Amino acid sequence: MKLIVNKKNIIELVRDMTWSGDTKEVSRKLNFTVYQNLADKNMPKIAITIDSSVTLKDDDGKVLFVGVIKKIDKKSNDKTLTYLAYDLLFYINKSKISKVFKNTPEAITKSVCKELGVSVGTLAKAGKKIYYPCLDKTGYEAIMIAYSQASNITGKKYIPLMEKNKLTVIEKGKYCGVIIKGTFNLTDATYTVSSENVVNKVKITDKNGKVIKTVKNVTSIKKRGTMQAIYKKEDGKNATKNAKKLFHELDRSASVNALGDVRAISGYAVTIQDKRTGLYGLFYIESDSHQFSQGKHDMSLTLSFVKTMDYKELPADTSKKKTTKKKKKTSKKTSSKSSSVKATVTK
Secondary structure (H helix, E strand, O other): OEEEEOOEEOHHHEEEEEEEEEOOOOOOEEEEEEEOOOOOOOOOOOOOOOOOEEEEEOOOOOEEEEEEEEEEEEEOOOOEEEEEEEEOHHHHHHOEEEEEEEEOHHHHHHHHHHHHOOEEEEEOOOOOOEEEEEEEEEHHHHHHHHHHHHHHHHOOOEEEEEEOOEEEEEEOOEEEEEEEEOOOOEEEEEEEEEOOOOEOEEEEEOOOOOEEEEEEOHHHHHHHOOOEEEEEOOOOOOHHHHHHOOOEOOEEEEEEEEEOOOOOOOOEEEEEEEOOOOEEEEEEEEEEEEEEEOOEEEEEEEEEOOOOOOOOOOOOOOOOOOOOOOOOOOOOOOOHHHHHOOOOOOO
């Protein structure tokens, strides 16, 4: 491994290092601790400050991480310095946007990145133009609102990631090529199943709490008993459809510890083969942590059984003001015939 800070490889000074990511936080992190003893004249001195640039490369020279130091912890007793760096998605996450968009998700992403000074790589093509007022939203929200609407059409799930120093948007859940086997590279696995949060019956009420309809998942009720929720009807929305969205079956979660492989990162999928827990098949990585210490590389992965997306709702168009037409006063009485006249709509 090579850890390049301000154009200098300092990997020999590193005691331990953690490279991690999470689909909810999106921006990947690099946390590393270096030895630093000012009294030792033979120890190389390093000058790392807030906002110093950091690049992590593997043994083949492949760039794994490009980021910026955002936090420094100094411990005099341990004679160490600990640094925390984020990749450039940090700026997309933290910066706000106020703009009305009417374009494709790819074009919207390019616009956000241009405004925030982040380079653009390959973007998943969604095609359809989307209109929405993006007011006081983060750059990340602006991008995900656009791709969430694309997901409604394509059925695909999307996630932004940094490749080197360029923002890319990929279809979430692509297989990364890693196979984790119980007898080969798996060190530990946990598989949990729970029915604690099951919902299989929903009562739909009006705004006063009066029940107007009940929807049921009969198969689930027979298996697990009745677990009921309430849905309050909303104007302009399909009550039955939204009530059924509250149905929930078993929660399944899994995590594994294994020998490290830099391809296994959040947003991608891995294959697990473990007889002891019964984990077999393709699983989606929701969070990953790669630990490098004393020449060893281990990783911990939190897995999902289903492909999900950080879905962002389309904001309401607050720029359009409602107007009311004033009725003209007439002195003439309207005839009874006028009430029978039907309105017509022209296209």
